Amino acid sequence: MVEEQDKLLPVANVGRIMKKILPPTAKISKEAKETIQECASEFISFVTGEASDKCHKENRKTVNGDDICWALGSLGFDDYSQAIARYLHKHREFERVRASTAAASSSAALELEASDC
Template structure:
């Protein structure tokens, strides 16, 4: 790899890395307990992970551009894995993506209920009632203003 290689974001490649503690934890979880992994090996694995992420991201970005989209979606990543020959990763990635979508929907749905305790339908009904009340108040002010020679009423 060239030292002056630049990524799409303008950061020098050597500036890209993963959290060392996270990499060490993942390695320790994957290795048998009686095997120790040298620091240089952990660093090399982290570099390989960064390169893999860059490869998949670049391919997903190309897929995104083919579809004239501006945001890389999960589907683009899955297509990139397929195009690059990493089909065996797709089921697990698809499962993680589906879990992410489900969690996001639940979080959004939960935040709507958590804040008010009301369903979206109940909130819409309340909003419609408030708009109707505001329109009625506005209409009554207009009538009061017309009766006072066109000047808005200060009471109300």
């Protein structure tokens, strides 16, 4: 059985994110952190549920970033959808570059090993 607390984002992480936007001298009550924790967790669940429904209708088992972007737009969060789509594009590009760099260094290492023989 899944406990209610297990469905929520970690409150320490929520508090850390909240502190980043506030002045350094600002204090955040435990109640405020818990309220934001519940709201953020519910929002994530709401969006993920919409994306999951789309995947189910398309006979897919895996929710991906494009599904989340679609769900945000479908639910009326167009500004978030566009921002997340831009981030997702940048992230994928970064991963492509990183993968090709890793493949190139691996190839170079193999060539060095072969030349040592």
